Amino acid sequence: MPVELKPKKTTVAYYQGCSLEQMASEFDVSTRVVCDALGVELVEIPDWSCCGSTPAHSYDPLLSAALSGRNLAIAEQQGFDVVMTPCPGCLKALKGALKVFKDPNKREAFLEILQMPFQGNIQAVSNLQLYFETIGTEAIRNRVTKPLTSLSIVPYYGCLISRPPDFMQFDDPENPISMDRILEALGASVPEFPFKTECCGATYGVTRNEIVGKLTGRILDMANRVGAQAIAVSCPLCQQNLDLRQAQVNRYWRRDFHMPVLYISQFMGLAFGVEPESLGIDKLFVEADSLLDILSREGERDQSVGGKMA
Amino acid sequence: MVIGWGTGYDPLHVTPVFLRGLEDVSRLIWNPLCVQNLTGYLVKGALTPPLEEGKKIGICVRGCDSRSLVALIQEKLLSRESLHIFGIPCRGTLDVRRLMNESGLSQIRSVTIQGDHLVVQNDEEAHRFPLERFLARRCLRCRHPNPVIYDELVYQPITPRTAPEDAYRDVEAMEARSLQERHLFWSSELDRCIRCYACRNACPLCICQDRCIAETREPRWLTQRVNLPEKFLYHFIHALHLAGRCTECGECERVCPMEIPVTLIKEKLNQITRDLLHYEAGLDPEALPPLLTYNPNEAGI
Amino acid sequence: MRIGVFVCQCGTNIAGTVDTEAVARRAMEYADVVYATSYVYTCSEPGQQEIQRRIKEMNLQGVVVAACSPRMHEPTFRRAVERAGLNRYMFEMANIREHVSWISTDKEANTRKAMELVHMAVAKLRFNQPLFSSKVPINKRVLIIGAGVAGIQAALDCSDGGLDVVLVEKNPSIGGKMAQLDKTFPTIDCSSCILGPKMVDISQKENVTLHACSEVESVSGYVGNFKVQIRKKATYVNWNACTGCGECVRKCPSRKAPDPFNEHLATARAINIPFPQAIPKKAAINRDYCLHFTKGKCGVCKKICPVNAIDYDMQDELVSEEVGAIIVATGFDLFDHSVYGEYGGGRYPDVISGLQYERILSASGPFGGHIRRPSNGREPRDIVFIACVGSRDASVGRPYCSGVCCMYIAKQAILTRDHLPDSNCYVFYMDIRSPGKNYDEFVRRAQEEYGVQYIRGRVGKIYPRGDRMVVQGADTLLGIQVEVEADLVVLATGVEASAGAGELAEKLRISYDQYGFYMESHPKLRPVETNTAGVFLAGACQGPKDIPASVAQGSAAAAKVQALFARDAIETDPQVALVNERTCVGCLKCIMVCPFGAIQSKTLRDGSIKAEVLASVCQGCGLCNATCPPKAIQLQHATDNQILAELNILCA
Amino acid sequence: MDQSAASGALVDSIRIIGFLCNWCSYGGADTAGVCRFKQPTDLRVVRVPCTGRVDPLFVAKPLIYGADGVLVSGCHPKDCHYAVGNLYARRRLEVLKNFLSFMGIDQRRFRYTWVSASEGQRWQQVVSEFSETIHAVGPNPLARK
Amino acid sequence: MERVHTLAIQATSDPRFIGEVERASGQQISHCYQCGNCSASCAYTYVYDYPANQIMRLVQLGQKDIVLTSKAIWLCAACQACTTRCPCNIDVAKVMESLRVLSRQEKKVSGRDIQLFYDEFLKLVKRFGRVFETGLLPLFGMKAKKPFTDMDLAPRVIRKGKLGLIPHKVKGRKHVEGIFERFEAYCSRREKDKG
Numbered sequence A: 001m002p003v004e005l006k007p008k009k010t011t012v013a014y015y016q017g018c019s020l021e022q023m024a025s026e027f028d029v030s031t032r033v034v035c036d037a038l039g040v041e042l043v044e045i046p047d048w049s050c051c052g053s054t055p056a057h058s059y060d061p062l063l064s065a066a067l068s069g070r071n072l073a074i075a076e077q078q079g080f081d082v083v084m085t086p087c088p089g090c091l092k093a094l095k096g097a098l099k100v101f102k103d104p105n106k107r108e109a110f111l112e113i114l115q116m117p118f119q120g121n122i123q124a125v126s127n128l129q130l131y132f133e134t135i136g137t138e139a140i141r142n143r144v145t146k147p148l149t150s151l152s153i154v155p156y157y158g159c160l161i162s163r164p165p166d167f168m169q170f171d172d173p174e175n176p177i178s179m180d181r182i183l184e185a186l187g188a189s190v191p192e193f194p195f196k197t198e199c200c201g202a203t204y205g206v207t208r209n210e211i212v213g214k215l216t217g218r219i220l221d222m223a224n225r226v227g228a229q230a231i232a233v234s235c236p237l238c239q240q241n242l243d244l245r246q247a248q249v250n251r252y253w254r255r256d257f258h259m260p261v262l263y264i265s266q267f268m269g270l271a272f273g274v275e276p277e278s279l280g281i282d283k284l285f286v287e288a289d290s291l292l293d294i295l296s297r298e299g300e301r302d303q304s305v306g307g308k309m310a
Numbered sequence B: 001m002v003i004g005w006g007t008g009y010d011p012l013h014v015t016p017v018f019l020r021g022l023e024d025v026s027r028l029i030w031n032p033l034c035v036q037n038l039t040g041y042l043v044k045g046a047l048t049p050p051l052e053e054g055k056k057i058g059i060c061v062r063g064c065d066s067r068s069l070v071a072l073i074q075e076k077l078l079s080r081e082s083l084h085i086f087g088i089p090c091r092g093t094l095d096v097r098r099l100m101n102e103s104g105l106s107q108i109r110s111v112t113i114q115g116d117h118l119v120v121q122n123d124e125e126a127h128r129f130p131l132e133r134f135l136a137r138r139c140l141r142c143r144h145p146n147p148v149i150y151d152e153l154v155y156q157p158i159t160p161r162t163a164p165e166d167a168y169r170d171v172e173a174m175e176a177r178s179l180q181e182r183h184l185f186w187s188s189e190l191d192r193c194i195r196c197y198a199c200r201n202a203c204p205l206c207i208c209q210d211r212c213i214a215e216t217r218e219p220r221w222l223t224q225r226v227n228l229p230e231k232f233l234y235h236f237i238h239a240l241h242l243a244g245r246c247t248e249c250g251e252c253e254r255v256c257p258m259e260i261p262v263t264l265i266k267e268k269l270n271q272i273t274r275d276l277l278h279y280e281a282g283l284d285p286e287a288l289p290p291l292l293t294y295n296p297n298e299a300g301i
Numbered sequence C: 001m002r003i004g005v006f007v008c009q010c011g012t013n014i015a016g017t018v019d020t021e022a023v024a025r026r027a028m029e030y031a032d033v034v035y036a037t038s039y040v041y042t043c044s045e046p047g048q049q050e051i052q053r054r055i056k057e058m059n060l061q062g063v064v065v066a067a068c069s070p071r072m073h074e075p076t077f078r079r080a081v082e083r084a085g086l087n088r089y090m091f092e093m094a095n096i097r098e099h100v101s102w103i104s105t106d107k108e109a110n111t112r113k114a115m116e117l118v119h120m121a122v123a124k125l126r127f128n129q130p131l132f133s134s135k136v137p138i139n140k141r142v143l144i145i146g147a148g149v150a151g152i153q154a155a156l157d158c159s160d161g162g163l164d165v166v167l168v169e170k171n172p173s174i175g176g177k178m179a180q181l182d183k184t185f186p187t188i189d190c191s192s193c194i195l196g197p198k199m200v201d202i203s204q205k206e207n208v209t210l211h212a213c214s215e216v217e218s219v220s221g222y223v224g225n226f227k228v229q230i231r232k233k234a235t236y237v238n239w240n241a242c243t244g245c246g247e248c249v250r251k252c253p254s255r256k257a258p259d260p261f262n263e264h265l266a267t268a269r270a271i272n273i274p275f276p277q278a279i280p281k282k283a284a285i286n287r288d289y290c291l292h293f294t295k296g297k298c299g300v301c302k303k304i305c306p307v308n309a310i311d312y313d314m315q316d317e318l319v320s321e322e323v324g325a326i327i328v329a330t331g332f333d334l335f336d337h338s339v340y341g342e343y344g345g346g347r348y349p350d351v352i353s354g355l356q357y358e359r360i361l362s363a364s365g366p367f368g369g370h371i372r373r374p375s376n377g378r379e380p381r382d383i384v385f386i387a388c389v390g391s392r393d394a395s396v397g398r399p400y401c402s403g404v405c406c407m408y409i410a411k412q413a414i415l416t417r418d419h420l421p422d423s424n425c426y427v428f429y430m431d432i433r434s435p436g437k438n439y440d441e442f443v444r445r446a447q448e449e450y451g452v453q454y455i456r457g458r459v460g461k462i463y464p465r466g467d468r469m470v471v472q473g474a475d476t477l478l479g480i481q482v483e484v485e486a487d488l489v490v491l492a493t494g495v496e497a498s499a500g501a502g503e504l505a506e507k508l509r510i511s512y513d514q515y516g517f518y519m520e521s522h523p524k525l526r527p528v529e530t531n532t533a534g535v536f537l538a539g540a541c542q543g544p545k546d547i548p549a550s551v552a553q554g555s556a557a558a559a560k561v562q563a564l565f566a567r568d569a570i571e572t573d574p575q576v577a578l579v580n581e582r583t584c585v586g587c588l589k590c591i592m593v594c595p596f597g598a599i600q601s602k603t604l605r606d607g608s609i610k611a612e613v614l615a616s617v618c619q620g621c622g623l624c625n626a627t628c629p630p631k632a633i634q635l636q637h638a639t640d641n642q643i644l645a646e647l648n649i650l651c652a
Numbered sequence D: 001m002d003q004s005a006a007s008g009a010l011v012d013s014i015r016i017i018g019f020l021c022n023w024c025s026y027g028g029a030d031t032a033g034v035c036r037f038k039q040p041t042d043l044r045v046v047r048v049p050c051t052g053r054v055d056p057l058f059v060a061k062p063l064i065y066g067a068d069g070v071l072v073s074g075c076h077p078k079d080c081h082y083a084v085g086n087l088y089a090r091r092r093l094e095v096l097k098n099f100l101s102f103m104g105i106d107q108r109r110f111r112y113t114w115v116s117a118s119e120g121q122r123w124q125q126v127v128s129e130f131s132e133t134i135h136a137v138g139p140n141p142l143a144r145k
Numbered sequence E: 001m002e003r004v005h006t007l008a009i010q011a012t013s014d015p016r017f018i019g020e021v022e023r024a025s026g027q028q029i030s031h032c033y034q035c036g037n038c039s040a041s042c043a044y045t046y047v048y049d050y051p052a053n054q055i056m057r058l059v060q061l062g063q064k065d066i067v068l069t070s071k072a073i074w075l076c077a078a079c080q081a082c083t084t085r086c087p088c089n090i091d092v093a094k095v096m097e098s099l100r101v102l103s104r105q106e107k108k109v110s111g112r113d114i115q116l117f118y119d120e121f122l123k124l125v126k127r128f129g130r131v132f133e134t135g136l137l138p139l140f141g142m143k144a145k146k147p148f149t150d151m152d153l154a155p156r157v158i159r160k161g162k163l164g165l166i167p168h169k170v171k172g173r174k175h176v177e178g179i180f181e182r183f184e185a186y187c188s189r190r191e192k193d194k195g
Helices: A017-021 A025-037 A053-059 A061-077 A088-102 A107-114 A127-135 A137-143 A178-185 A209-225 A236-244 A246-253 A264-271 A289-304 B022-027 B063-074 B096-103 B169-175 B179-191 B198-202 B228-242 B251-255 B262-277 C020-027 C045-058 C070-083 C097-101 C107-125 C149-160 C176-180 C191-204 C247-251 C300-304 C354-361 C405-419 C439-448 C501-508 C547-565 C589-593 C623-627 C640-650 D004-008 D025-034 D056-064 D085-103 D120-137 E015-025 E037-041 E052-060 E064-068 E081-085 E092-105 E112-128 E133-143 E154-159 E173-194
Strands: A010-014 A040-044 A082-085 A123-126 A153-156 A230-233 A261-263 B002-007 B014-019 B057-061 B083-087 B108-114 B117-122 B126-130 C003-008 C033-039 C062-067 C091-095 C135-137 C141-145 C164-168 C208-211 C214-222 C225-232 C317-323 C325-328 C332-334 C351-353 C382-389 C424-429 C453-456 C459-465 C468-475 C480-486 C488-493 C495-497 C535-537 C569-571 C577-579 C599-603 C609-613 C633-635 D016-021 D043-048 D069-074 D110-114
Touching: A010 A127, A017 A025, A017 A088, A017 A236, A025 A040, A025 A261, A025 A264, A040 A127, A053 A061, A053 A088, A053 E092, A053 E112, A061 A082, A061 A088, A061 A107, A061 E173, A082 A088, A082 A127, A088 A107, A088 A123, A107 E173, A123 A127, A127 A137, A127 A178, A127 A264, A137 A178, A153 A178, A153 A209, A178 A264, A209 A230, A209 A236, A209 A246, A230 A236, A230 A264, A236 A246, A236 A261, A261 A264, B002 B022, B002 B083, B014 B022, B057 B063, B063 B083, B096 B126, B169 B179, B169 B262, B169 D085, B179 B228, B179 D085, B198 B251, B228 B262, B228 D056, B228 D085, B251 B262, B262 D085, C003 C020, C003 C045, C003 C107, C020 C033, C020 C062, C020 C107, C033 C045, C045 C062, C045 C070, C062 C070, C062 C107, C070 C091, C070 D025, C091 C097, C091 C107, C097 C107, C097 D025, C107 C640, C107 D043, C141 C149, C141 C317, C149 C164, C149 C176, C149 C191, C149 C325, C149 C547, C164 C214, C164 C225, C176 C191, C176 C354, C191 C208, C214 C317, C214 C501, C225 C325, C247 C300, C325 C501, C325 C547, C351 C354, C354 C405, C354 C488, C382 C405, C382 C468, C382 C480, C405 C424, C405 C439, C405 C488, C424 C468, C453 C468, C459 E037, C468 C488, C468 E037, C480 E037, C535 C547, C577 C609, C589 C599, C589 C623, C623 C633, C623 D085, C640 D043, C640 D056, D016 D025, D016 D056, D016 D120, D025 D043, D025 D069, D025 D120, D056 D069, D056 D085, D069 D085, D069 D120, D085 D110, D110 D120, E015 E052, E015 E092, E037 E052, E037 E081, E052 E064, E052 E092, E064 E092, E081 E092, E112 E173
Parallel strands: A010 A040, A010 A082, A082 A123, A153 A230, A230 A261, B002 B057, B057 B083, C003 C033, C003 C062, C062 C091, C141 C164, C141 C325, C164 C208, C325 C535, C351 C488, C382 C424, C382 C488, C424 C453, D016 D043, D016 D069, D069 D110
Antiparallel strands: B002 B014, B108 B117, B117 B126, C135 C569, C214 C225, C225 C317, C332 C495, C459 C468, C468 C480, C577 C633, C599 C609
16 A cells, blocks of 8 residues: 655654553554644554563564564555654664664574565654654744743653664764753743653563652652653653652652653643643643643733734 | 878778868868777877977867867876867767678779768679668767867767666676686687787877887886787786776777777776776866876775 | 895794795705805894805895895895995895794795795895985974974974974964963972973074964975975964063953863953963954954054054965974864763863863962862862773773873862862772872872772763762772762863874874874884874874873984984985886876875977986885886886786796 | 686695785784784785885786785775875775676785784784685686696 | 672683673673773662673673573663763673573573563563553562552552553464564574574
């Protein structure tokens, strides 16, 4: 099925991965809404399967590559040359598969296990890479109707979005700025945040949740110190640790954090004037009501002074 | 003075003519039998003592010949200012030797061009030969029928018959053979070489002439022994001295009495310089031949 | 030709794996060989005498020695045959040690190979010709590029030896990096107190011509006779008139110009004298900040200058100098730590470079010698030093050790504890490199007497918490992660080749390594020479170095120049190209390719054009020889016939 | 010139000619020797001042006259003792390399490389690999009997 | 694993192990010069039995047993901080990953619960083609004998309607299963070739 490319419209294959199907469904919903608003057509890879995530990688990188290879091969068959995934874990697996395919010593085994035709003429990108590099902050700024002017938001990137640099080939590994620039384009103020890439505890929420308690607590504490009212994330696992487990963190540190943790796409949706319900804001564990209040007060004030808001 | 072509000992054989006055102009001819590259005469001492200072010399050139001029100008062996160039777009010249061999003609009275045929009248009758069938090999793969440098263009420019990507079909055909086949091919071809040096003497860019290292003892690269390695080495010398310089005028092959395809050797070198160093000889008077310069940031070598 | 062959046993070095007797016996069969022998140590005094005796006895006209590498002993044996009356070029060497006996234990194959190598040498020798050097007079002036401490030392030593010195400095003042330092290790003496007098000396020497604010534009010529173009950059102040009174600086309304001397911890006026002890003490205008140039108004300095030295129309000026030797002393640059994103990438004002900290410590620095935090001007209490920032780090392309950082951190920590007795100093290090006189004792003192905490491990990350910086590192001795909260973090930024080092090297035709440091001729035996005759190296341009080593090398380079200039003329190497006019066809391709401009054309009386080699400029690379179609130009001692003779032994 | 006649030749008699520049690769070969790095004994070295001195004809001639391999080695590009000699050489030699097989000479018989005076180990590797290659390609059929 | 106090290096060193790790990871272990930056950067150093740099050191010494039975390799979250900052350009996270693979191959896993979680995860993928968190968590809890892991969170998660109760079945799950089977076949062949 060749994809019809309309002028000015970008079409990419979309791989949401298992997390976005369940625990992070609001990431999926909001990503689709935002891409639509930005004129990007997302075509879900038909009958996609799990990338294997960290478990497959720890089992054998070849298994991981083959599991992800299936999704890439399907997308390639459909005629796509770019597949976008919002989940950094999935992205790592997809890119890992491409790396294995390009390694002449491993290609044969990879194809033998995959048992699908695959040319490797496809690249995997993250949602941020799509927003930041393909669409650009200028186009995002132009789409904003309800700027987040009164909000102070810190971006939390997590481990994988830009690391390791040679592998991910996106943004700066120590001080990534893509989300900063997007948030600024949305009108928010973005304080300097030194813990952009500190690890949140990853999958140890399940097996060792005291680790997540400690590490996520540091991140929440730093966000608090720099005066953030909310955290923007772009990883379902980070979001889960920061949001769902915030109560566990509070118990671990004997603190009382109440820090809303939203996906970048949710912030984008809000600034684009999308209703909070359509962005899955209600799915957050740490309620974002306070943020929404601030935003609506802002909107009213703008209206009362005859602001330029449409 | 103007150098051009005129009729030779019979109408089929054209010879170079040197016009020294207006009265000589009637000797000039132009037809597909004008096979010689005349530019060699400008540099090979045939004109010594040179003309008086400040006087220009006129020369008739086809597309291929004009590239020889450019190459000579590049290497400062000629100065552009001293020349008045009559450029002649050329649809190809004939392989006269093949024409003679295949037709067995003799006693030729006259030759005329009728459309795309050559009509040769001898004592008995008129013979018609399709021009296309007797074109020289060099003309079949011609990419530059129009002079690349001239003061006056004598006819309207014409479309090249060969696209650049087809330039080296003959080379590619040779390369389709195995290494051993190629070795046998060149061994049997070059074994015929009698080291008469006609190829060298006809080449407008072979400027050493009698000081060529094929003949000198200081240094002594070759002996006068007649054996295959010596012949191989001679042709390596000839070809490598032209690497990056040869403009494929085909004179070496045309004059070879043993009918060895010696231009093919240079074509291969030209293909290499094109692919490797992105250079085609005899087009840009300002450029330097690639083996006489370097690039510190060369990629792919 | 009557040829003698001497096959060296080199003790058992050669004889152990090569049958030297057999090699000598076989040599007797080669054309023109009239004598062949095997000898135990040919390079020894008796060995050389044996050669000389045989030359006379056997009336030899050429000698082949089969022994070690000609790079080792060719000069030795050339002198030996010369003493016996042969021309030194009637000699050839076959390398049967490095290329034969040492690389294989197969005695039969080695012996066969040695025989062939000897045969090749004999075959070549049969085409050798006696060659003779010519003499070229030496211009006894020396150019020194760079006036840091190495260049200054070289200039003073040359000047003291009576040589005319041309000293070129790119900055407005001489002094280099050392002028920026506060104190020096391991003696803690004041940097400007020991450098200052040398700088003043330079300004007072009559035989030293100083070009400050100047750079070398081009270099031509060769040892003994270089021609150098120097670009004197426009300062917009007539330095012949300027007295350095500083009135213009005080009145200049533009106060935001960069202050490189203070490592950008402060700003300067648009017209400025870099520091009080500057030599020459002259003002210069930074036209990017001068209101006259940027806005077209102002002119305060011009009005106020008591000697009318301001010249807004000044242009760069090109000066030509002719010299016989060149000393390159262009120093180093400091690694730019902004590539370390994990250390803030240069975004944190309280994370500074080692040289910035020197300026903070210096009494003439931006804070008058009081230690302050650049962010808020407050006194720091906890100070962390991090070693190896931009050194021993392959990930930033600097795998080498800078050699000075361990020492300067120790010094800075000691000075910090001196200035602020209540402060705490922490040093993160990997290894301590302190091999120098009193160096390790100095580092021990930092720990033992000054209580500096040394922590063995790299730092992973520095981040702000409140208004302090958190330094997160490892203590590998304990095997744990550690954290230090600091008010100030000093990165021991490493040494790298100065910007533009490669460009200058191209002009001088000297080589440089992958990091841009200039290559010495031999790492042990010719440490200040380059492979270009007459060009010498001093200081950190050759590799990271501390002050004592730079000064020593400055003096060494000066001594080399004096040794060169002790003669009145230079003997040229006769292994140069030579044109055979009979066979030259005047195509002049040799001129097109000669890297040294050593070939010119000439017109003979019959009007024919020929190439001609300037023997004193030719370096003997042979490129022309390889290029010449009729091989009319031949590199002496490596002619086509000589090389062909060697090849013909192997296949013909 | 007979192709089949060569097949009976002894592999022992493989003959490789090396043109080494005096400043870098000859020094590199010396360094390899000083370090006692073991190498095949097939190589015969001709010392030249610079790879720029190596006319491609010096490579072609031995191959035509029956040498089994020719190796040219000089200073690394940009490290030439004569600044640019090797930059000319690499163009000329690369052209030659591509030309040889057209004339029926196996181009694996010729290699050029860059080895500095300090790279003894690299020299050992270059010589061993090249010798291995030549042994694999076999004796030059052009060798005259 | 108890910390070893005297290491009889020759007796315990397995030089082949260094090569195995280098092959599996594609990294040059000898490039590590023990600066400690990996440990300085690692968020998990505090839970490791051996910090990352000591793991590297133990590999350099061929200490196969200590390394493959260490807890550290299973506590590594592959966050890439070590890899990003290593001055010797070693992909330390890749080394850790390779050690996990080797540890499993040699049956020396010490992080049993983590391995168990990974195994259950992969079983679900093999069976359904996708993971299914509602199934995964209780399964893991039971097998790890930690039935109350995250029990505090469960009601909240269910209230938000975030966990589906029916696994999504991928149509091509037979193909996914095939990938697992072919992978296992490939591994056993590889094993045999090695043996």
